Amino acid sequence: MNALRSILLRREAGIAVMIVLFCLAVGAFKPQFLTLDQLRIILLLTPLIMIAAMGQMMVIVARHVDLSIGSILGFSAMVSGMLYRFDIDWFGFDVPWWTGIPLSIAVGAVLGLINGLLIQLFRLPAIIVTLGTLSLYRGMTFIISNAKQIDRQWIPSELKGLSQTSPILGIPWIIFIAFGVALLAYVFLNHTRVGRQIYAIGSNPTAAPLRGIKVTQVTLLVFTISGALAGLAGILYASRWGFVNPSNTGSGFEFQVIAAVVIGGVSINGGVGTVLGTVLGVLLLGCVAAALPLLGIPGTSQAAIYGAVILIALVIDRTVRRQGIVGLRRVRA
Amino acid sequence: MAETVPLVRARGIGKEFAAVDVLRDVDLDLFPGEIHALLGENGAGKSTFAKILAGVHRPSTGTLELNGKPVEVTSPIVAQKLGITLIHQEPISFPDLSVAENLVLGRADERWFSRVPWAEMTGEARRLMDLLGVKIDVTRQMRGLSIADQQMVEIARALASDSRLIIMDEPTAPLTPKEVETLFGIARRLRDEGRTIIFISHRLEEVRALCDRVTIFRDGNKIATDTIGNLTDADIIRLMIGRPLKEYMHKTRSQIGEAALRVEGLTLPGVFNDVSFTVRKGEIVGLGGLVGAGRTDVARAIFGVAPAASGTVEVDGKRVTIADPSQAIALGLAFVPEDRAVAGIFRTLSVEQNISAAVPDQIAPSGFIRRSVEKLLAEDAVRKLSIRLASLRQPIGELSGGNQQKAILARWLLTNPSVLILDEPTRGIDIGVKAEFYDMIGELAASGRAILLISSELPELLALCDRILVMSEGRQTADIPRSAATQEAIMHAAVPQVRGVAA
Numbered sequence: 001m002n003a004l005r006s007i008l009l010r011r012e013a014g015i016a017v018m019i020v021l022f023c024l025a026v027g028a029f030k031p032q033f034l035t036l037d038q039l040r041i042i043l044l045l046t047p048l049i050m051i052a053a054m055g056q057m058m059v060i061v062a063r064h065v066d067l068s069i070g071s072i073l074g075f076s077a078m079v080s081g082m083l084y085r086f087d088i089d090w091f092g093f094d095v096p097w098w099t100g101i102p103l104s105i106a107v108g109a110v111l112g113l114i115n116g117l118l119i120q121l122f123r124l125p126a127i128i129v130t131l132g133t134l135s136l137y138r139g140m141t142f143i144i145s146n147a148k149q150i151d152r153q154w155i156p157s158e159l160k161g162l163s164q165t166s167p168i169l170g171i172p173w174i175i176f177i178a179f180g181v182a183l184l185a186y187v188f189l190n191h192t193r194v195g196r197q198i199y200a201i202g203s204n205p206t207a208a209p210l211r212g213i214k215v216t217q218v219t220l221l222v223f224t225i226s227g228a229l230a231g232l233a234g235i236l237y238a239s240r241w242g243f244v245n246p247s248n249t250g251s252g253f254e255f256q257v258i259a260a261v262v263i264g265g266v267s268i269n270g271g272v273g274t275v276l277g278t279v280l281g282v283l284l285l286g287c288v289a290a291a292l293p294l295l296g297i298p299g300t301s302q303a304a305i306y307g308a309v310i311l312i313a314l315v316i317d318r319t320v321r322r323q324g325i326v327g328l329r330r331v332r333a
Numbered sequence: 334m335a336e337t338v339p340l341v342r343a344r345g346i347g348k349e350f351a352a353v354d355v356l357r358d359v360d361l362d363l364f365p366g367e368i369h370a371l372l373g374e375n376g377a378g379k380s381t382f383a384k385i386l387a388g389v390h391r392p393s394t395g396t397l398e399l400n401g402k403p404v405e406v407t408s409p410i411v412a413q414k415l416g417i418t419l420i421h422q423e424p425i426s427f428p429d430l431s432v433a434e435n436l437v438l439g440r441a442d443e444r445w446f447s448r449v450p451w452a453e454m455t456g457e458a459r460r461l462m463d464l465l466g467v468k469i470d471v472t473r474q475m476r477g478l479s480i481a482d483q484q485m486v487e488i489a490r491a492l493a494s495d496s497r498l499i500i501m502d503e504p505t506a507p508l509t510p511k512e513v514e515t516l517f518g519i520a521r522r523l524r525d526e527g528r529t530i531i532f533i534s535h536r537l538e539e540v541r542a543l544c545d546r547v548t549i550f551r552d553g554n555k556i557a558t559d560t561i562g563n564l565t566d567a568d569i570i571r572l573m574i575g576r577p578l579k580e581y582m583h584k585t586r587s588q589i590g591e592a593a594l595r596v597e598g599l600t601l602p603g604v605f606n607d608v609s610f611t612v613r614k615g616e617i618v619g620l621g622g623l624v625g626a627g628r629t630d631v632a633r634a635i636f637g638v639a640p641a642a643s644g645t646v647e648v649d650g651k652r653v654t655i656a657d658p659s660q661a662i663a664l665g666l667a668f669v670p671e672d673r674a675v676a677g678i679f680r681t682l683s684v685e686q687n688i689s690a691a692v693p694d695q696i697a698p699s700g701f702i703r704r705s706v707e708k709l710l711a712e713d714a715v716r717k718l719s720i721r722l723a724s725l726r727q728p729i730g731e732l733s734g735g736n737q738q739k740a741i742l743a744r745w746l747l748t749n750p751s752v753l754i755l756d757e758p759t760r761g762i763d764i765g766v767k768a769e770f771y772d773m774i775g776e777l778a779a780s781g782r783a784i785l786l787i788s789s790e791l792p793e794l795l796a797l798c799d800r801i802l803v804m805s806e807g808r809q810t811a812d813i814p815r816s817a818a819t820q821e822a823i824m825h826a827a828v829p830q831v832r833g834v835a836a
Contacts, residue, residue, distance in 0.1 A: 190449070191448055191449050191451075192446050192447065192448065192449060193446070193447050193448075193449060194446060195449070196430070196434060196438065196449055197438070199427070199429060199430055200427045200430060200434075200438055202429070203427040203428055203429040203430060204425065204426065204427050204428065206425075207425040207426065207427065208427075210409045210410070210425065211410075211438055212410040212413075213438075271427070271428070271429035271430075272429050
């Protein structure tokens with residue numbers, strides 16, 4: 001009974017309940033929403049967001065924010081796409097299909113590190129720095145690509161296969177990769193020293209250096225991880241959609257990722273957030289995104305409804321939390 | 334005790350901040366197994382000295398030895414490694430992390446990607462809590478723990494790093510008497526284990542109950558160190574305040590008229606209790622006491638910032654209810670707050686905008702600001718109060734503290750208040766500007782205004798006030814007429830008396 005209570009009291013429980021209620025409500029109108037096939041559709045909408053959300057979550061826990069991940073995704077996808085397209089011209093041979101994966105991760109990591117350096121070395125607020133690099137990295141994507149799309153035929157079929165073929169149960173590789181990243185993030189944040197230090201920095205930035213935490217290095221690491229994961233999301237974008245477009249790829253991605261993270265209960269004030277909550281936040285967004293077309297909501301209204309749902313989820317979450325605190329006060333008084 | 338090697342030997346420790354000496358040439362030996370009190374008025378230097386020991390501040394002069402070996406305590410981390418822990422009054426913690434994590438976080442031997450040994454960590458935290466005899470669930474979040482429990486976690490942290498010197502900076506201020514007793518029990522046990530404890534407090538009773546020796550600071554100097562039994566309370570108070578009284582003449586003796594502000598039974602539970610006083614026209618009434626005695630809270634209550642729960646306020650003989658500062662302003666009250674950086678100025682706005690901020694109706698009768706009127710009012714104020722500035726358009730943040738304070742006073746004078754509440758008006762300003770302020774306050778009273786002056790500086794109260802009220806821990810403990818006012822009388826009323834501390 002106590003174990004059940006403590007599970008229900010966790011913040012994640014609220015998000016899980018919201019997911020269930022939302023699915024049941026949609027299912028009441030459209031029973032086909034509650035099928036395994038639909039679950040597959042929902043899951044396929046989420047892996048890119050989930051991967052980037054793990055990095056964004058660390059950034060927000062450390063009391064920063066990374067607005068540039070959409071542009072990092074686009075740039076690192078473009079670098080790999082151009083490698084696939086021009087490798088014979090450049091090197092005289094076909095690079096192996098998987099080359100883009102480490103390449104995009106590395107490119108993303110470098111861009112993330114640049115964010116971190118600007119923030120730490122010049123004591124600039126992350127929201128301004130990453131707003132700047134959001135535009136800068138997007139612009140660089142146009143420059144290197146000469147504003148041309150990398151088309152379907154240049155993306156290796158093995159890479160595209162990651163989003164189509166499945167090792168087991170008809171669930172494609174890309175989804176296992178996303179959950180794998182989430183698992184790594186969980187281990188990193190909860191079972192390594194530096195992972196806990198991220199929480200400490202976000203929880204009390206002035207106390208952190210007094211306790212011997214190397215705030216600069218940890219912050220750089222966090223932004224580098226966020227960039228690297230956005231890079232991974234970039235190459236998987238090429239896999240999932242089979243093209244890389246300099247203006248569309250990754251555009252508006254930061255909005256979805258930050259929304260998922262915040263819905264997942266990560267406090268924008270830092271110090272608070274769990275991998276499980278973030279995963280659930282991503283899934284809730286996936287459910288909403290999958291339900292809208294099914295409910296016959298026209299494409300023109302979808303963005304507005306999507307935004308409204310996010311705000312409603314946040315209001316519900318905040319209200320529940322505040323009443324929880326009020327309840328606590330009553331007990332103490 | 335003289336034969337044993339002192340744990341800490343401080344020689345010639347001095348500290349200056351921004352060319353102001355806050356600590357001068359302090360020699361002090363601290364021995365293993367003693368609880369040593371540091372006493373002094375606010376700003377006497379005791380906290381600065383403690384922070385130097387704990388690596389929060391670097392001394393400007395002097396040397397420290399630990400167990401006979403010279404050391405440099407360059408940072409709190411170095412202090413921790415040397416076995417020195419400072420426990421702040423409001424403990425520094427990571428509210429979102431667990432108690433156990435707060436205990437062990439930041440150990441020197443950590444590698445970045447080494448595993449967090451949750452099980453051992455929790456076990457060690459439990460062991461430390463048991464050692465202290467306190468019951469705190471170490472797996473719970475730090476947030477929501479009482480201040481007393483947070484202090485216990487800090488003490489446990491000191492034990493975890495096997496600190497030999499534990500400094501407690503006014504630890505008892507936020508505690509209940511029972512929690513104080515628990516803390517004292519633990520402090521005595523730590524002493525008996527041979528650790529050294531520095532105890533900073535205002536409360537003589539507590540110092541007497543707990544400490545072995547006492548060192549008294551005044552104006553940045555160490556005045557005396559002695560065994561507590563050798564000193565009477567009167568001795569200690571005399572040593573704390575014994576500075577030569579500076580003669581600031583209260584130049585303009587003004588005509589005292591009828592009551593302008595009358596406060597009766599003002600109470601805000603847990604903050605202040607049953608405060609009653611009257612300030613008459615032309616009268617300067619001082620409100621003395623130690624920081625945290627509730628003086629500012631009373632002022633804020635009168636002004637409607639945080640209204641009292643019960644009690645009555647009369648302005649010019651009429652019963653009023655003030656629930657909001659705008660009502661207070663309309664009634665002719667003005668309040669110059671203590672912390673001008675937080676509550677007084679709009680840092681980035683110009684001097685003239687700051688000055689005119691309290692009179693929107695004068696400068697913008699139709700809703701649009703009339704720049705010429707604003708400028709005129711500001712120029713007039715600058716001339717009258719001789720505020721030194723480069724330009725009226727200058728951001729007020731660029732002025733010196735004293736001139737900022739004058740600008741805020743100017744702002745309130747524009748409202749032509751009949752009652753003026755000044756909260757520590759001369760804190761942090763140079764002596765020259767202070768004298769100008771004293772003249773100004775005297776003139777304001779002479780022009781028939783009622784003035785309530787909150788101040789921690791005894792000479793200031795003695796020189797300026799017609800009457801001095803003293804508060805201690807939220808209660809009004811004295812109402813001293815000018816003729817009977819002495820530093821001793823004020824201090825006696827200000828220092829909290831017996832609180833049921835076990836001796």
